[in-house]
Amino acid sequence: MSSTPVVERIVFSTSRTAEFLDWRALQSQTGQPRARFGDVIIKELLDNALDAAESARVHPEIGLAVTWADDVARVCVADNGPGLQGGVIERILDFTRNVSDKESLRSPTRGMQGNAFKTLLGIPYALGVSEPVVVEALGVRHEIAVSADPSGDVATRYTQVDSPRTVGTSVTVPLPAEQVTAEAVAGWLQKFALVNPHARFVDHGQTGCGDGAGIYEPTAPQGWRKPLPTDPTSAHHYDEAAMTKLVFAHIREHRAGGPDPTVRAFTNTFAGLTGSAKAKKVADQVPGITHLSGFEEHPDQVPVLLAAMKHHSKPPTPSYLGQVRRDHYTHVLEHAFGVEEDWFARKQLTDAAGIPWSIEVAIARTKRPGAVCFAVNYSATFGDPLANTHLAGDSFASAGVRSFLAQTDAAPTFGNQSCRAAIVHLVCPVPQFTDKGKTALVVPSEVADACAKALTAATRVLLRDKRSKQAAERRELRAAEREYKAHAVGRAASKVSKKDAVFTVMREAIGQARGAEGLSFSSHTLFYKIRPLALRLLPAGTKLKAPYVEQKLIPDWERENGPIQGLYREPRGTLHHPHDPAGTRDVRLGTREVQQYIPPKWSYNKILVIEKTGLWPPVRESGIAEQYDMAVITNEGYGTEACRELLAKMPPGDVQIFVLHDADPYGYNIARTLGEETARMPDHRVKVIDLGLTVDDAQAKGLDSEPDTRDAALPARILPHLSDPARQWFTGEPCAWQPNGKPAKWRYQRVELNAFSSPELIAYIKEGLARHQALGKVIPPDSALRSTARQRLHHRVVGAVGEAIDAMFRMDRLVPAVYADLDTDQITDIGSADLAQLQARRPSLSWEDAVTTLVDSRMPGDPHLTALARQAVAEQLAADRR
Template structure:
């Protein structure tokens, strides 16, 4: 069979909601938030670039099922030439994409996503940009073959100063209330700007206006400020230099080394620029680095040597009174607490952390911001924060424990803002929300959160102490009542009760339609049935039923048909930068998974999902042809089942874990049989982290408390030092006089810096003789090469045909021979009738099918196509 090679426009990636989810880092139902945030970011940047106090307007209007988001600014106005560059979807257009400074944005494709979102959501109305006396209407559309058309029309506009951008969306995507929330979040961290809500707001006239409060002389880093050479490492500086070279190839200036040096803070003088340029003799312009990229490191070192490193004070400060003013306008403030921590991390990068917590008169909200820009969520969501009394992951969870977030159920009126500023933010997501921060920065964040929430946290602890005392008294009374009520009742164990009702519970969970169900769903069917057989006051907890009793019942009675376990881990394939081949490790996913041929010959299991990003960025998986499994804590049954599917001896399996009892036990249970998987046995190589390795590497140990004895099966694997660390000292005793708690030492993998972690993994792979790269047999290589060659040849044929025949002209001639009105006149009645027979399909699926059906009544379409080609050839010969 001769396969046809198809090609589609990359522009279509901006018109497909799945691709846009990947690019924006937000789900489809949050595209309205993406539009508002990006428009506000752009408007502030425009005004700041012109060095004027920003005046930002936001309006949301709705009509005919379309909501229009309009943001205006008082900047210089977007030139028509810039808009034309934005419409070049083959390139990202950004003035900050390769720079390192505490500014908003840096995505490089944000405006393109704004143009594509309406089409992706089914809105045909154009995006409107008005600036410098011109009104631009831009509409993108795509046909069923993913071919993209860009319609750009221009007309005169009364707007001659600033820019306004209007983006149409479905009404469900955005409301005036949502827009007001975003305006308030941006107003919180921009005291120099005036924000006006032109939509309908509660509170009457003026309720939607946030006036600037910044004192005279206040400043923040502007988008046009010189960046500092100290913000860059060698890779980042190479990226910046290459970006300049690429711009030169497109017709831009080829900067001299001196002129390039002058663009950095502390290097604007000619004398310093000359000294820097002298360190790279023979290279006068940036284009000279194209063949001498190794000299970029020399250039960077000279720039750092001749300039002062930036300090946290350069990042600016939002006054405490401004935070209080905006929160009071929005929610009515009774009392506020504020904390600011500024520091320079181990890499020489300055940081500023500001936290304000308020007790309010009206229900408030928690807001987050990075670099004077509101974020979609908590930027510290994956950061472990350890304060004096509170330790948790994420700022929101930390504030929740401190009683610093609104809680309608307890009538707690609270509001808070957490603002981080850093010239080199490392985001883990395309939505520019979740940050990776060094440990010293995490400690400073925890300190700021602790200081700002100390009063509320203390009040909560006092209240909880009283509640616990009352609960203990009530529990003692209930226990006494239960003992009296059950003295004459026969004893029935929880296991007996669960096993007795299991088949009835399975039937209820599966239902008449025989659908699949989770173990948690099955628990909810078991519990009410089993409690009827147990003494009054008995309880059944989900972990015991789901992790112990259900597997035990399956071992005695066989697998439960339709039962699945949710994914709790991910298999990442090598050579898959976009994660398109990732496998979530649930029971159903693992059952369907077939290891790809000649893809990997090693698997590394890491007990922490948070370490995947530096592992991916290091390229170690690609260098070793090694798949990576990440999960939190103990491996699931699905994960171990996947490892068991690997051909014996063909795939080496490694494990990486914390240096603590749980980590050692994770390494053991990964390969050995357990109560849930009694027949499981896989050869697993333990890379560590061992206690002895942690000591040898000089990693910092941390104290911890355990409430259970050391697992007996890990004892043979412990060295004397590890046994001493993990045994620790008893610190609490039970009623029989035995220890109930122990203080011991442990080391987490996170104690490594990212480069240290990768080096440690590579040392372990070498120590355990990891196999080499995957190389298939010659027959496979030849077949692959032949397929690649045929693909290239087919592509060349397609390009030649496209060059020989004017596709649009041929299509127009074909359509002229058809009754297009009759074929395309599809109404809502037609779609409704179609759905009576095929209700599972959407209208978008239905339209191409109906068109195909109507074309089937026109047998001349192939003939028309052939005749169009013949006519064209005849014309060309004449």
């Protein structure tokens, strides 16, 4: 009997470090969408450069240069710090560990992401750029390029050559050119300059707007100080969990070959405990433990150590957080936007947990369009850190700063109103961020109150002026209405025009639509406010219809008086992308939606505009959009202003635009107005190819015509576009007359697109595309093809690795093992009183989000939870080996 050979199976371990090279994972790690990776790079480089210079205790001099060539933007930031050591770079290249000098520390310093530099190395690869990241410091040029090898690990190409840079560090990161704009670079420089009065910022690249436009000089007086990365932190900033995390971070470093600090030396690193006598008194409270490694066997003694450290030191006051003076904010805002008038407020406090806070708010009325800037701990953020915070003003409340500013007339506005700029800066040694991008904060209620008071103080004058202006407008409107009514008494009622009535009440109607909160409103909402006011001035029985007011009178009023602030047009059409069967990327064509829409690259090179939404199903089912890489816009009737604005956003010559319409005067006019200027859009000019339906085509196809009537003469501007048969059809014959004997109605012939069967319609569209030599399929350049191929390969490999890991590690065994080490009753014991208390501070939360927030706040820290998971995995591996 032959024996079967026994194969000794090898248990493989698969690294997840390649997640630093996947754009989806990088979105999670950075807290920003892929489209903002360029912003991530600029912000992190500026943060690192400032920290490096401050660590060397010199006034920071930060240079930023961006150059664009060969479809690549190279972002370079240089500092005057001590220079990055080669050994630090080698540690950064260990993708299995985070390398940070801030991890576990509680100090009002920037960043604190812990893996920021690794993301800077991974982002170029994730976006399809093969060039290396270049670091120059201490006479050495380090070139680093990372990629994912077939096993899923990070493969690194790392070379060193000589460099002329001996002072400071420069880091250059290559990105796709579209990831970085000159406006974004200028914006980040301005935001960082706003909250760093001790630093000099210079734009060395091609992003400046003129001589000196890219230079921000320091304004801080002699002796000005902010907390530095090298300053001792305070024991009063820590609770027991945070101190335990810090102690065990030191223990982890010791296991990896690092030093094992004594308890006294560790104590000396904290503010107020640098003396040997105090350090001895603290150490005496944990007898038997001489070095931090001793806490590994006695973790219960960490709270004893913390209590002793707090007892022998004083809690810091908010003054140690530093201050940015009002004149500095004014100086930078003047440099960026031109300041006509400005206001400033500062609030400093210590919250109930003993944590100091500083809130600074500067508001300016500017000469040029401004912006709202946010910063936390002397670092610009990606957005509003208080976006989810309830802020109560004197007579209103808002969720977040932007809404607060909008209600006080302090938000940036354009058109016929003055421009605004604002900066809100928070400093705190223990910021509790809710996102990986270090933007959204959770703040105690007393801090939210202080923020609201600072905003109220800084915006008081603007709010008073806004209310005075509104009161004056109401008085003017009432006077105008009285004058108009008195004048109307002496006129025949028939001479009061609808336009005069609507224009008379327009401002009052706008005020009603906007409300005291200053919220946005649709044109249809405005119509409903206009109608009852205007009808009081018109003869009894007069009708005022929405299309006439919304599409004619409101635009006419705007041309005479300027844009109506807050007004938007509701969507009246849809843009359908090809290769999107579920319609997940459909864009509704309203003014706000079109303003936010960015045409995707390499998605389509043709757009077909169809005047009937009901024809989309057969067009979708036919696959013609995918066959021709063609987006389809469906409208009801005339193309809206938003539709024409979207067409105008297309790069000239890159996208062909076709239109399909009924064979009637309105259809011909639709084709014309899509591409030509109109009264509402006098500068609009887009090349539009008319596919029909034309009268000549309808006759040639044998389509049945139908009679119709119209109330006006043919539009003069379409006459040159009409063939003889079309002119004959559309002119028709008078069928009703006015009292003066002129025609009031005409009977004419027309054909709708619906006269086609669905297959006939698709065939007609294809004939038109061929006749007008429609472009071929979308084919990106080779660089984009290779980049996409690499991404697809990487996703397949990552998916395969994930499936292998899932097969090796059974979740039905791992999850209960982790649960066993958690106090699940304490974490999940959530009642209505808990939700009510949280939602009182954050009213915008749903009950599901509130439960998630409470669970997160009760969970152990990520390192502890990760350690439990690793332990469960290790135990399963050991059990499998047995």
